[in-house]
Amino acid sequence: MVSEIRVDTVYNESGDSDSGINLGTNDSIKFDIAGSTKWTMNSSGNLFPSSTSQGICFGVTSDTASNRLSDYEEGTWTPAYTFSGGGTVTHGSRGGNYIKVGNLVQVGFNIRSTGVSSLSGSLTLTGLPFPVKNATGARMGGSVGYNRDWGADMPNFRIYTSPNSSQLNFYYNAMNATGAAVGTSQFATGNDHNVIEASAVYITE
């Protein structure tokens, strides 16, 4: 009985003999296809592709781009209040996080202002970690979990993404009226105002 076989490579014998498992590097297992390493399992047991365009296909039996999951990433971003017509908003504590799975981005953020100067136009939230895809249906809504101390009462206060930009827009409307963009008269000027904690999900390029 053979209890252990020590080899550096296990390759296919027939055909062109260039695919198999490569064990020739310390503390890693390499999966070779057509003579080059396509995936590597490292010493921590994590699996890495050799190219970021590679992924795992779900629900298909052949390689199809729209079924291939090739990206996952998490991190932080910095939200900022910006008015379309100019001016300056100074911010208090703020922060954002994101998780990207394939082309789907989920962001969460909190932000508040401490002062304003010479604002005009409508309010946007800039700094999204990825631009919103330019496509029909790419305008997607967000969910406001908490807000306080704005400059006016705003029924149905909401946020949404704009295709082909890296910003969120704010709007409000009474149930029996059309929507209106949040502008300077709805934006409070004092310290620790315009507080919002929210999240949004959108598709990126």
Add this chain to the structure above:
Amino acid sequence: MAITKEIIEDKIEVVGSFKHINVRTATVVKEDGKEVSRSFHRHVVSPDNDASSESDEVKKLVGLHHTDELKKEYSDFKKAQADAGP
């Protein structure tokens, strides 16, 4: 045991018809030269953004892609979006 921290832009991509520049900034912590953690912070430089505080590498891409013509197209696009309203 030496612990070091470096902040690098480890991924820069140009995406979409308006050439948005995706910048990923990585904070890399190393112990005796071996990486023990890497965290990411992201931002996007769009044609209407001020790029004066960006790195030289990003500024080069801005200069290459964010031409006056593209900035005008993007400005018109955003104005049309704003005019369309919520």
